[in-house]
Amino acid sequence: MPSATFAAGRDMTIPYDPASFAKDRIEAAAALLGLDLPHQEQWDFIQQMISLDLQAAPGSGKTSLVGLKLALLAQGWRSATRGVCVISHTNTAKDEITARLDAVPAGRNLLHYPHFIGTIQSFVNTFLALPALRSMNVEIQTVDDDAYAAAALRQLDRPRYRVLKGTLERQRDGHQLISEARFVCEGSQLTVVTTRPLPFSADTNSGKQFDHLKRRLARAGVFRYDDMFAIAERHLLRNPTLAEATATRFPFVLLDEMQDTSSMQQRLLDKVFTDGHTVVQRVGDINQRIFDDRGDTQTSPSAFPLPMSAELPVSRRFGNKIAALASDLTVHRPQRIEGTGHEGSIALLLFDQDSIDQVVPVFERLAGSLVPRHVLLHNPPRVLGARRHPGSSAKFPQSLACYIPGFQLPGRGETRGLLITSVRTAREQRRHGDSHAAVQQLWNTVRGAVRPCAPEGLPPLARLDRHPSTAGGRIRALLNSLLTDPLDDEQSWGRLTRQLLETLPELTQAPWDDLSALQDPTAYLPEAEPDAHRHIDDSGHVSAVAGTIQSAKGETHAATLVLECLDRTGKKHDVSEVLAVLAGAGDIAGASATVRRAAQLIFVGATRPTHLLALAALRERAEPYTEALAERGWAIHHVTDPWL
Template sequence: MYEITDEEIKWTEEILLPSGSSFDVQRRNVIKCLSSKDIIACPGSGKTTALLAKLLILEKNLPLDNNQGICVLTHTNVAIDELKNKIDNRNSRIFSYPNNFSTIQSFVNKYLTVPAYQYFFKNDIHIIDNEFYKNEFIKEFMKIPRRYRVSILKRAAHIPVHSLLHLEIHESVFTLMWGNRPLKQVYSENTPTYKILSTLKKEMLKRGILTFQEAFVLAQKYINTFPEIKELFSARFKYLLIDEMQDTSYNQQLVIQGLFDSDKVVTQFYGDRNQAIYEEKATSEVDNFRQGYPLLIDNSLRFSQSIANSIKTICVNPQDLKGNDTIRSLKPTIIRFNKENIQMVLPTFGEIIYKNGLAHEGNQTFKAVGRVTQNNDSEKIVIPSYYPYYKKREKAPFEKAKTFNDYISHLNKLNSTFAKDYREAFINCFLNFLRHLNIRNESRYFTGKSLIGYLDNKLQKGFSDIEKLMTEWTLKLNSGINIETELKNFLSNEFLPHFEITVANDKISSFFTANYDVSDDEQKNLADFQKQSDYLYVSESGENIIINIDTIHGVKGETHTATLYLETFSYAYEFDNGKIIDFLKGNHTEPKKRQEQMLKLAYVGMSRPSHLLCVAIREEALEGHELDLIDLGWDIVDVRVHKDINTEEQTIVSQS
């Protein structure tokens, strides 16, 4: 049996780690492991780097016996891009047959959902996309006679009808569902309402418009119909490696378990169950992936020991976290506030950042994060309670962009800290270019996914080279460099030839020369796009510190120099007795169901910072717990507000 050697690991250290650094014992154990195992890794553990090292070594030994391959599955394209960018410049064999390197969704779509739809519906899928599905569903729903529409909406009780009405498998049969119940149990099959909803859903299926979740329903039905598929996939792949396993839904697990025989395929699941923050993925479902005693990586490269000490019990399954001794250790801080001074929490956070000299330390990213963004009850605390100007980040406004000049204008004004915003703009530009030239994917216009799939099959290195170009363009835009000529030349001379279609020069030229007027309101929308989620703190010396405000889900996977966790209304307030204040004090007990979800969110939010963790807590929730928290190493800072008679501006008075 093949074994990974220390010499091979040393070779990967020279590629993946900073000069002079090496993998410790825990990470070496993970890299060397070639048997079925769970790898439980704490936040900031560098587990992806350990996975990369294993892949680099396995790649050197391709092809495997019997020409078997390696299947690597993740949950986001961002994770795929990260892995590809670090491997692809070495060798591309791992991205070609018989290997697979993709998201779980694209893997299932390609190998199961598409052939399943062709088999069961005798047609080709049009699109698998939640947003497209929602828009098309609403269009069809609005055609229903008003009296039935009103009745259906009343029954839905404010839950979107497009999410209630969906397809599942019950006893191996496709079943129309209304929430958790079969539709026929909600409306009798002979009623007009049942017939209307049933016809609407069947028409969506007939058109080949599916949600991501329904893609897995079709895949499961296909596996049930042709169980020999499991033998085929188990023969093709020697290794199955899944990253961020805690984000794997129940339907995804069913499909994976239906495809891979654990007696024949080495299965390794990388992740941290404490960070399973997506509520539709219940813990009992995620636990189906347990494979005996796991390998652990419990020392974080991200944060200091003081942060490790503070968060090790703010989780469902406590672990003896170890921090990074090379990072300056600062006391975690609780910012105590009340309803009257809540809007001084962010300025206080800014002051703490400034006084600790963090403005030029770490990655210089400062974020305030919370869970709840809105609530109809004005008495409940939500993120805008702290910063009334906050608006949840939305997709960049490219809907009205039609020409090349539009995209250049939008890109120059975007000023986003999120690479995905630029990537979306570039891909939309590519799609609009193809539509302008009437270049189609067989009979339909390309979508983002079908374009990437087309180029993946067409190009030797797939879409990865274009991904690298988009990254280079993004860096240039952020440095103030104009990419107009570069992007224009790419579209005309490199991108277009991939489609092997002759297009008149004047048709191409018209895309680059046409203009589209942008209204003043749109210009203002573009200018305000990023500012709505940023708070600017100006220190007493005049230094600017930008604090980005986001949801906990929005910062998962990120690292910040300092993070402020904002208490918000969730079921009941998060830090009241019976919620998670006792966990913050280091007293860990078996959490109740609602506590469990709050703990997972708090754990993800509080494990983002490298240097400083702050938590905003109402004074009534904190009362009686102060001494215990101080004994555990927390600082407690009060904010008070007074009016400066001369300037009529609010100032901060802080006390420790």
């Protein structure tokens, strides 16, 4: 069949061969990827080439369908200068999509120019923010919240900011106010805001110094992630033809994980892609959207999902018991989820203050008795909570640490092994054919890591000399070695990093501070062992792995325990707040804001497991609902029961 172009807007077309989506080709590609397509909703999404929204339930195979659709589109793409744009919110989701494309020969075509697959941050940086900064002769040193915070606090110690420092020291969150200052675009101008209204006006000495410090760091090329969105938005406002040029470059756009799109990001995407020039297909699960600390909710007319959006309501991850629970907690958009997976179990674990340390061991034993051992060995049980560590409240319990004595979980800002982690990520990027982006990413990590020792910072990659006898040439050779040499042992890694640290100071004029600050970022970390037998404890049970609910989004577990934690107000406990709804005593649509916030978190945690879902709650708060929950098929256990 000859190639064809299909209309995407006023005068735009999608340069692809529609025969690529013929039934036989879809079936052949699905077989290659090991996918079943038993539902009409799956076929509708794959074959439609118009702008649409797809609301996909947890475990519906949304990412697999996206990968299949893109692989088919790659087979029939007919342009060498215009491409497919795929935007996600996390590198993990982006990597899942590229892995599926890499499994299909034609799919690999989308991993190169003229196509783009990346996070929304990388899209905005590449096509909008970085060109804007280059036009202002600003050289990027780092785009990272933690690196920005460290740089801002160092600036605050300078004499010229002593009035501001004195004012902030009288605030309980003074350091947070300065370290989280960010730009917003207001009327085509960049305005400086922070986590809350400032305790001083803009025309005071403190106000002027606050604004000056932020803009000084910007001139030095030090930014927060959010700054790039504001810079991009201003660039669009000042260059009206830029949006049309970007839309022309990408006649087909697929936006993944739309539930995580902030109002600021949505506004920016609307400016670029919603003028009728581009087919935009958006996929996600709005019920997995978790309120952030700014209370950022989507209220614009284009907010995902649109009222007439398509649905994938069938989950193959779990059975109808967990599906029914999840359906009762669909806060943002009511959805009756149908479970076609393994018909698992739901348990409620009750504890008292004296028995809280038994909750996780009881869950491990319960998982061992209900989940096939080979499944647990491949996918150890997971323990999730909304909070890592306790706060100042006297309420009980508060966090993961209340259940697991000595619990430690690396938080944001963890730097140990930063460089080798970046090397491994860059190697994967290089393996997919994007060598330049891999080197660029690795070099930017190096620049950010050494910033505490090198006040002037390191130059951008493009300014490194290429001659092998120069410091720049030797650095380029070392970057290549980091991306290509075997790094199977600590000795090889140590040799390369020593050479790197000996050469880097030659790139700057000013002397470096104490290099001991680089011990953690350059430390060697072995790759995670794939052998799950390391999780077996002395009693033969497979030990659980703990983490936050937020970090588990997108994961699939064999068994999941959701621990009751204090909510962000410090007044209510999340699991207890939703038990009334789950027991049938209320409806989520009419619930209070506190209950709805808790339900969003519990929904994410409760939709992870295939075989066993357990919730833990303080006995005195949960007992009013245990009878109704038992009638719904829940197993109710007190953790001190002798048979557990």
